[in-house]
Amino acid sequence: MDTNDLSRRKFIGKLGAGSAAMMAAYAIPSYSISAGGGIDKLAALGGTPVRKNVSWPKWPYIDEKMVEGIVKTTRSGIWSRIDDPDGTVGTFEKEYAKLFGASYCVATGSGTQALSTCVEALGIGPGDEVITSPYTDMGTVSAIITSRALPVLADLDADSYQFDAADVEQKITPNTKAIIPVYIGGVPCDMDAIMAIAKKHRLKVIEDSCQAHLASYNGKKLGTIGDLGCFSFQASKQIACGEGGAIIGNDQALMEQCYTVQNHGTSREGKHETIGAKYRMNEFEGSVLMGQLPGVKERFALRNENASYLNARLKDFPGLVPQKRYVGTESAGLYIYALTYHKEHFNNADRSKFLKAINAEGIGFGGYIEQGLHREPWVDHILGLRSYKEMYTAKRLKKYKEDMHLPQCDLACSRMVSLWASGTLLGSRRDIDHIIDAIMKVYDNRDKLNLL
Structure with a gap:
């Protein structure tokens, strides 16, 4: 026919x-x-x-109970999470971790901030490489270049819109430290293959689950398969508060490091320990999110x-x-x-x-x-930065530019x-x-x- x-x-x-x-x-x-x-x-x-x-x-979803929660937060005068560890943000973190069967959650101001926090918390920085997808929001790549690491883009499987595990393995170098799978549409990548590659090459896995709230793969919620999982609560997302993000994980020490990084390098004990931006979620966002959890x-x-x-x-x-x-x-x-x-x-x-x-x-x-990130101006921008020229060899940067031929992503x-x-x-x-x-x-x- x-x-x-x-x-x-x-x-x-x-x-x-x-x-x-x-x-x-x-x-x-x-x-x-x-x-x-x-x-x-x-x-x-x-x-x-x-x-x-x-x-x-x-x-986004709105009901009167959510509005009442915002009014209550406003009248309380407690608007920052540091004023009350058990306020709306702290409560949301506990409830969100439970939704995924994860041990810990750290809330942030956006999904991009969650990803950036994870890269920094894992000690990834100048001279290191992280493999991810070209078919994603710029926030995924931004999280890598904020720490001055090199975002290496693997080509796609054009029918799943996810990066191809075989090409991921081809892109590994001695400087590769992590893989960031991106769940476009909230649909899983070939995570069995990705985790096998990560184990073989001793790489960390940060799941960009920003679109994948509650999705599951082989009995596990997305975000709990790798070392850390990141989520977005931007207004268009399935759980929303305007902007906002979260990290989930089961390694207590690593999650405490995430907390410290997103708290401008200051630990829960108040010690100024490391490098970090202020990525804290505020109490108003926590209140909206708590109002969205029922249902x-x-x-x-x-x-x-x-x-x-x-x-x-x-x-x-x-x-x-x-x-x-x-x-x-x-x-x-x-x-x-x-x-x-x-x-x-x-x-x-x-x-x-x-x-x-x-x-x-x-x-x-x-x-x-419209087009993969390999076709956007940031590529030439970072290749012209003094920091990248000093931390990566001219040969590596030349090869990096040549590898921006990703035909399956274009398709x-x-x-x-x-x-x-x-x-x-x-x-x-x-x-x-x-x-x-x-x-x-x-x-x-x-x-x-x-x-x-």
Whole structure:
């Protein structure tokens, strides 16, 4: 069968029995392009949108109890965590560690600060190298270069959007000290392979779990697999307080060092011991987070249920393929719901045409990260810094620049489409069906996409 001519009827016929049953239970309306006009016509070309004047679940989560907590904190006059070790921040740290089955938690002012704290606490600095992904927020790399270490970027598996374990091992040098896996979309990397590599080469593992709240892999919560796990509570995240972050771990001495680093180098005993910025979370952030914890497991479960439903509805549909998941993945944080766009199944229409069409139908798909960090100006900037020229040989820096050829990352950037999921995947089944309806409407009108 020619997949470029895949009709809705043929698409349903290709599904397995389980998926076909689900499709029957939640049937997709038939969009016949021959009928012309109305709902059959792309909204971008004057038709009626699949989803019109219907709002998505609001995010971040707010309720009156949270507001009361902020008022209580305001009236208490205790606004900094150092004024009360058992205040909202200290209480949140205990509760957040419990959520993950971790022994300790240290709260920070952002996810980037959490990562930076971990790099410094592990003694990583000038002359050292840390391997991470090019497909991430700049905060991941910023945490490494803040300590004047060298962020080495490994290429991706283009279907999972995670760095490829084989390329990670290829990038190890005698100066490599740690690996930072990044869980894009809140979905696990191939952590069995990564941990095996780390053990073989005696490397530390800092998990960038900033998008991966409560996700699990082989019976462990993400953030508890490596030496340290880092999280973000930025306003768009699945647990949010505007800005904020946290580190979790089980090594008491290491976690105390994290506390000291984020407390401008001052230990709990008040001794000024080491290098560190002031990365403390304040009591207002702690109050908002404490207000978000009730119901967090239920919201996590609903996002995963809706993502599983979307995956089942799209099973065997070649035009949009859900993010690849590695064996061992049990659940995902779902900061975004990501898919790979295969334009050959959409009449070779560029991804931008698909995005224009589906956004007009009322579904907010985007391209997410425009280009990998290997293509951003910071690379040439650090190579020109005196500190890097002094701490790394000219030969090493030349090779570093040459290694910024990461074709699989470029491919992922060009093909990925995503939905922001923190709020969207808290929708009703009708909301989620609208996503499928819009995808199939655009697919049925694929021969019109190049008119956009």
